[in-house]
């Protein structure tokens with residue numbers, strides 16, 4: 001594998017699930033090499049076949065174990081339920097050094113998923129940083145974007161707030177947000193992820209109360225430089 005293939009390849013841990021598959025679809029469509037990861041390589045291969053079928057083309061999506069996916073990619077995205085967050089990160093952390101980890105996890109605690117319940121570390125993304133260590137840049141993004149949007153080709157009105165441990169890493173991930181057809185904003189340091197993860201519970205509450213399925217947020221009154 002060349003260094004340039006590492007840079008343009010994205011691993012999605014738990015990419016067999018709803019949110020991960022949606023991101024895989026969007027990024028493969030944009031021309032990225034996407035490695036779907038799973039606890040079961042067979043399950044990942046089936047998910048990758050599903051995504052290729054949706055794209056009806058030669059797009060580059062394959063399936064493998066979470067560990068192999070993390071090894072093969074320059075950017076590693078985690079999309080697992082909070083209950084599986086620590087275990088999944090522990091299982092791949094040796095493969096993450098020098099890379100960017102993007103945490104999509106929302107620390108929901110069933111059954112009260114419309115109540116904000118943050119972990120001791122402050123947020124799932126801050127917990128991820130504690131687990132993977134200082135040799136990994138950690139960003140958090142997409143927590144407020146429903147998988148229904150990602151799997152639909154329609155324009156998405158909601159914005160993506162990107163927090164992270166360096167402004168360079170955030171800029172890198174904003175490029176991925178845009179490649180996925182969404183508008184990304186630099187939302188500051190990883191400590192700010194508490195607000196964005198918490199917003200998901202607010203949006204779930206709004207969905208329940210108003211009968212919607214994919215409420216989102218949009219930044220107004222600000223322009224981004226081209």
Ligand SMILES: NC(=O)c1ccc[n+]([C@@H]2O[C@H](COP(=O)([O-])OP(=O)(O)OC[C@H]3O[C@@H](n4cnc5c(N)ncnc54)[C@H](OP(=O)(O)O)[C@@H]3O)[C@@H](O)[C@H]2O)c1
Nearest residue numbers: 014016017018019038039079080081084105106143146147
């Ligand atoms: N769904 C959304 O619209 C949405 C929107 C924003 C943020 N999120 C966040 O994104 C994350 C993933 O959401 P999702 O809806 O995609 O979840 P999901 O479909 O329930 O699960 C995603 C994947 O996680 C792995 N997984 C599930 N339980 C596990 C366990 N106990 N141990 C290890 N791995 C396990 C599974 O992969 P394998 O079995 O293949 O290993 C599964 O396919 C969550 O933190 C969620 O809060 C979701």
